[in-house]
Amino acid sequence: MDNTTRQQLVATTSRLLEAQGYHGTGLSQIIRESGAPRGSLYYYFPDGKEELAAAAIAEQGARMRDFTAQLLNEVADPVAAVDRVLVGLIEHFSASQYCGGAPLAAVALETAAHNPRLRTACTAAYNDMIDVFTAKLRAGGYPPTRAMRLATVIVAGIEGAVILSRTQQSTAPLALLREEVSILLRCDNTSPQAGNTVAHR
Amino acid sequence: MDNTTRQQLVATTSRLLEAQGYHGTGLSQIIRESGAPRGSLYYYFPDGKEELAAAAIAEQGARMRDFTAQLLNEVADPVAAVDRVLVGLIEHFSASQYCGGAPLAAVALETAAHNPRLRTACTAAYNDMIDVFTAKLRAGGYPPTRAMRLATVIVAGIEGAVILSRTQQSTAPLALLREEVSILLRCDNTSPQAGNTVAHR
């Protein structure tokens, strides 16, 4: 069986979902840009657009996870390793002409409330990302709870900074995130929690 | 002139854009749920859907800005004030049944690459939000550059944490963000910047 056509469909869908979201991407555009035969779509994906999108989400999730894991493993120190990921993300974002970096964010927001299948697929992808960061931070000496907390916040920061960077068409928000994440990762969490002190600078 | 109809159109559009994004929201649904007369839409918004969406984005931007500014002003200490905003956001998110909190994120992602008008409207809204946080942090003693950097990262963290929270249908990511933001705001930024040290815990 020739699954080149299938792969082309998924790859094109992944790319279009990232830039336009779920409802903004039509099947006709997917057919056209993938070069895949129109009749093949419902052969490989009997459930149509939704099933195709779910496959694309899974692929993008794996891509994000592998991209992150690879860069994290290039550096031993966890703070430097996370920084390496953010540098890689900024490079990728620039190379994509201010379109890339958060391949699932639009789909997740559009469909979370109304489409359980796609919402679940996005959840799995994001959890994989968070797990990769968590493992690196734990291996680097952070306590488990804090490692998970930091990993979640790092992923959230990335998604949000990509939103701002895409909107501003600039890498600036991502660059600012990079600096503050470095500060946060070097920061101790044992300081007193509440209070109205005005000590900083 | 009766602008009640106009306000209803904008309010309904704001709500639907938040939950479904731009392409996922049809004019017929806006008409139906707003109860506005169908003929009025192109009277108030000659440019149709795009102009209506731009008005909705501006309204949501003002709403976010005012919500944030009000909560920030309830507390003097900037760290506690930011925490107050995050608590308010978590409450709002819960009350909205895991749908609210990032009213522009979906539209911004969908349209940043292809629709300059809506992209610009989103940029203005986000900048307003960042400015509100920046002003509070500067008034609280943070140096201007760092205040702006923190404000941007806080807004990014909020947007990203809402994505994760909506996807997981849980307030957990927002709660984790809240904790780490408190830590970050209490953290000094004068420590050495680079290096492969493994000092944390």
Added chain:
DNA sequence: GTCTATATGACGATAGAC
């Protein structure tokens, strides 16, 4: 200002030949 009716096209999905 608001109405109805409709133009025009894109959408997702399907049928049946090959």
Added chain:
DNA sequence: GTCTATCGTCATATAGAC
């Protein structure tokens, strides 16, 4: 597996009466 043709529905937008 892939093709073409087409169904039915929805979309945005417009025209013209009131």
